Amino acid sequence: MNQTSDIEMFYNLFPNPELARDLTNILEDYRIESRLKSEYPALGDQISEINIFMLSKRPFLNELSNDKQKAVEVIGQRLISGETNEAVPVHLKKTIDYALAASRFLDRPSADIHEVARIATELYLFIDETFKDAYQPVTPFSTVLDQSKYNQYIENFEGASNKTGTPARDQQNKSAGSESESISDQNEAEHQKEENQPQSSGTRRKEGDSNIYDFNQMPIAQQTDLPADPESKENVKKSVSVSFNENGLRPKDMASKFDSPAPDSIGDHLIHLTPFIADKRELESTPGTYLYSEWGNDIGCYRINWSRVREHALKGNSTKFYQATLVKYAGLIKKVKREFQMLRPEGLTKLKRQLDGDEIDLDSTVEYFIDRKLGITPSEKNYIRTKKNTRDIAVSFLVDMSGSTRGSTITLEKESLVIMSEALCELGDTFSIYGFSGHTRKNVDFYIIKDFSDVYDHKTAENISSIEDKYSTRIGPAVRHATTKLIQRDEKIKMLILLSDGKPEDKEYDDSYGIEDTRMALKEGQKYGIRPFCITVDNKAPEYLHRMYSHSNWVVINDVSKLPLKITRIYKRLTT
Numbered sequence: 358m359n360q361t362s363d364i365e366m367f368y369n370l371f372p373n374p375e376l377a378r379d380l381t382n383i384l385e386d387y388r389i390e391s392r393l394k395s396e397y398p399a400l401g402d403q404i405s406e407i408n409i410f411m412l413s414k415r416p417f418l419n420e421l422s423n424d425k426q427k428a429v430e431v432i433g434q435r436l437i438s439g440e441t442n443e444a445v446p447v448h449l450k451k452t453i454d455y456a457l458a459a460s461r462f463l464d465r466p467s468a469d470i471h472e473v474a475r476i477a478t479e480l481y482l483f484i485d486e487t488f489k490d491a492y493q494p495v496t497p498f499s500t501v502l503d504q505s506k507y508n509q510y511i512e513n514f515e516g517a518s519n520k521t522g523t524p525a526r527d528q529q530n531k532s533a534g535s536e537s538e539s540i541s542d543q544n545e546a547e548h549q550k551e552e553n554q555p556q557s558s559g560t561r562r563k564e565g566d567s568n569i570y571d572f573n574q575m576p577i578a579q580q581t582d583l584p585a586d587p588e589s590k591e592n593v594k595k596s597v598s599v600s601f602n603e604n605g606l607r608p609k610d611m612a613s614k615f616d617s618p619a620p621d622s623i624g625d626h627l628i629h630l631t632p633f634i635a636d637k638r639e640l641e642s643t644p645g646t647y648l649y650s651e652w653g654n655d656i657g658c659y660r661i662n663w664s665r666v667r668e669h670a671l672k673g674n675s676t677k678f679y680q681a682t683l684v685k686y687a688g689l690i691k692k693v694k695r696e697f698q699m700l701r702p703e704g705l706t707k708l709k710r711q712l713d714g715d716e717i718d719l720d721s722t723v724e725y726f727i728d729r730k731l732g733i734t735p736s737e738k739n740y741i742r743t744k745k746n747t748r749d750i751a752v753s754f755l756v757d758m759s760g761s762t763r764g765s766t767i768t769l770e771k772e773s774l775v776i777m778s779e780a781l782c783e784l785g786d787t788f789s790i791y792g793f794s795g796h797t798r799k800n801v802d803f804y805i806i807k808d809f810s811d812v813y814d815h816k817t818a819e820n821i822s823s824i825e826d827k828y829s830t831r832i833g834p835a836v837r838h839a840t841t842k843l844i845q846r847d848e849k850i851k852m853l854i855l856l857s858d859g860k861p862e863d864k865e866y867d868d869s870y871g872i873e874d875t876r877m878a879l880k881e882g883q884k885y886g887i888r889p890f891c892i893t894v895d896n897k898a899p900e901y902l903h904r905m906y907s908h909s910n911w912v913v914i915n916d917v918s919k920l921p922l923k924i925t926r927i928y929k930r931l932t933t
Contacts, residue, residue: 359434360623364381367474368381369379370470371481372485372486373481373492373737374428375492375493375494376386376425376481376484376485376492377477377478378494378883379429379433379495380429380477380480380481380484381473381474381477381493382497382498383429383432383436383437383472383498384436384460384476384480385435385470385473386436386437386498386499387436387460387463388435388463388468388472390404390408390437390805391464391582392461392466394658395466395658395659395661398656398657398658401427401524401658401916403437405439405529408437408438408439409438409440411437411438411498412434412437412438412440412441412755413442413541414441415433415434415442415444415496416430416495416496416552417431417443418443418446421491421492421495422493423488423492423493423495424449424488424489424490424833425484425488425490425492425886426490426492426495427446427449427484428449428452428453428484428487428488429484429492429495429776430495431445431449431453432452432453432456432480433495433498434455434780435456435457435607436457436460437455437478437498439724439884442813444816446696446702447849450886451487451847452483452484452851454885454886455480455483455846456480457846457884457885458844459476459479459480460476461841462476463612464650464661464663465510465661465662466662467696491513501625504511504841505784509895524543525849529754550820554562557712557758560640567849570719577774593601597672603701632908635647639661639663640662640663640664640665640798640799641662641691642662642665643665644668645666646667646668646766647665647666647667647668647841648662648663648664648665649662649663649664649665649666649833649834649837649838650662650663650664651663651664651798651833651834651874652833652873652874652876652877652878653736653848653870653874654869654870654873654874655870661806663798664799664833665798665800665801665834666797666801666802666803666834666835666836666837667800667801667802668803668804668805668838668839669802669803669804669805669806670805671792671804671805671806671820671823671824672819672820672823673816673818673819673820673821673822673823674819674823675819675822676815676818676819676822677817677822678771678822679775679819679820680818680821681819682772682775682776683770683775683779686772686775686776686921689776689921689922689925690780691777692777692778693780693925694779694780694783694881696925696929697780697781697783697784697929698783698784700748700784700929700933701933707741707742707743708741708742708915709721709741710736710738710739710740711738711740711741711742712737712738712740713740713742713743714740714742714743715740715741715743715925716740716741717739717740717741718738718739718740718741721738721739722739722759724736725737748784748785748786748932749849750786750787750848750849750850750851750932751788751789751791751809751843751848751850751851751852752781752784752786752787752788752852752853752854752932753788753789753790753791753839753842753843753852753853753854754755754774754777754789754790754791754854755772755791755792755793755835755836755853755854755855755856756774756789756790756791756792756793756806756824757770757792757793757794757805757830757832757855757856757857758792758794758824758825758826758827759792759794759826759829759830759856759858759862760794760826760827760828760829760864761858761859762826762858763826765823765918766858766894767824767826769854769894769918769920769921770821770824770920771821771824772920772921773856773920773921773924774790774806774821774824775818775821776921776924776925777925777928778807778813778821779816779926780925780928781815786932787809787846787848788807788809789807789808789809789811789842790807790817790821791803791804791805791806791835791839791842792804792806792807792824792825793831793832793835794826794827794829794830794846795827795828795829795831795834795863796828796829796863796864797862797863797864797865798831798834798845798863798866799866801834801835802825802828802901803835803839804824805823805836806820806821806824807820808842809846810840829861829862829863829864829866830857830860830861830862830863830871830880831861831866831871832855832857832861832871832874832875833861833874833875833877833878835856835876836853836862836878836879836882836889837881837882839853839877839881839883840853840878840881840887843882843885844885844887844889850932851885851887851888852887852888852889852931852932853879853882853887853889853891854880854889854890854891854892854928855889855890855892856890856892856895856924857891857892857894858893858894859893859894859900859902860872860901860905861874861875861888861905871900872904872905873904873905875905876905876906876907878906879891879906879908879909880908880909883908883909888910888931889908889910889930890909890910890911890912890927891905891906891910891911891912892911892912892914892920892923892924892927893911893912893913894913894914910931912927922923
């Protein structure tokens with residue numbers, strides 16, 4: 358008697374089990390592949406190559422029966438391969454953005470099949486409400502896993518730990534055996550007595566002709582997360598795993614390093630790892646904080662939950678700076694407002710053949726009755742809806758508040774924000790202003806100067822006036838947090854304008870590491886349809902900017918005094 362599985366029972370909870378099944382399978386594929394790419398960078402590269410190839414085999418949208426099926430197909434393509442094999446129709450973009458935002462939780466190591474089921478349910482309800490067509494299953498994106506192939510080809514930490522630990526144990530046993538044959542009973546007794554004497558922490562002791570590290574005498578500070586027997590299977594297995602996560606050293610590479618080990622080489626290696634294990638861990642979220650991964654160019658993959666962002670509501674108590682800026686740039690502000698007024702759309706548009714609206718569409722109504730007379734199923738799109746013309750744009754300004762902006766740079770950043778705020782209120786675009794600074798990966802400060810939902814009033818003027826330089830420049834986490842906020846917006850065009858004085862710099866976040874993480878953070882936003890633009894006021898304009906902003910539009914303003922004028926012109930060009 359066949360028993361219905363739990364997952365099948367889950368599908369059957371929905372009016373359309375096929376839609377639930379396809380969404381669940383797509384999300385589970387994405388979750389598993391995300392985990393594999395994180396744990397096995399080399400395998401992840403191969404998975405990505407295969408997915409790009411498989412994308413070329415997927416059906417084109419015009420081959421599918423209706424919008425509901427097309428939406429599921431495009432969600433699958435974007436999640437599995439990161440792109441689509443053709444442009445996404447405008448009427449599907451909102452659904453795709455919603456799906457991508459919901460599925461970002463599956464990148465976390467803690468995500469499991471229950472999280473997949475939750476998100477699948479959420480997407481099912483959204484798609485079923487958005488598109489009323491009957492759903493037809495899409496071609497599966499993957500087949501059932503062949504467990505025999507998995508066991509045969511996927512490397513594992515247990516095998517590496519066995520290979521790593523065995524030579525040391527063999528060497529230790531061999532050394533102990535030869536020594537027992539070469540000493541007399543009296544010397545053996547003396548040796549035993551010596552062994553029982555307490556030894557200083559972290560020292561080496563002699564056994565025969567070789568030096569073997571006495572792990573049982575390790576200092577307390579070095580014993581973090583290591584069991585009493587460091588060469589036990591579980592301990593070596595853990596060290597292999599940590600070495601991969603931190604250094605990108607794959608299990609098979611680790612094992613190969615111990616094919617012919619020196620007698621104490623494994624002990625030295627583990628001792629070297631112990632402080633690294635203690636200090637280099639995923640962070641834990643605390644109330645009011647958000648965790649983000651960082652791209653490690655040194656290991657070729659992401660460090661999961663590696664930076665912690667804390668939001669702060671920036672509160673000012675004076676508009677003195679704001680009012681002084683209005684006076685200083687009165688002529689420029691008047692000119693910019695006039696230019697932006699010309700960009701503002703006016704009037705109303707009447708959309709015909711709608712399912713609902715403000716008035717009857719006479720043409721489609723006549724066709725409705727003709728079709729009924731002919732026995733043809735008539736269209737129900739018999740209304741006209743009046744639409745007010747507006748600019749469908751949401752933009753976030755992300756401002757560098759690090760210590761390096763002290764002086765004229767941060768003053769001109771603030772003046773630029775005053776001018777832009779005045780102009781955007783004239784234009785009607787939805788905008789937010791955020792600032793960032795911080796100290797180390799554990800404390801990335803994200804300042805809410807004006808959120809999307811905040812009214813532009815004297816409070817915003819006070820907040821802008823209170824902006825001041827803070828600490829370090831950890832750009833990547835701030836970009837990711839601003840991106841998370843933009844993803845939740847419904848506007849068609851979403852922009853992130855980064856305003857910085859240049860190079861990222863923080864503890865363990867300088868040189869190529871910070872540059873590459875910033876580059877990847879900006880690239881991640883583009884996957885969600887966010888357009889990044891980076892304005893740098895670094896007078897030297899060094900070569901690293903080409904690497905850091907390689908996937909983004911960017912400009913260097915050599916004369917900082919020209920920033921207020923330049924930023925308004927840049928925004929006008931970007932949005933027209």
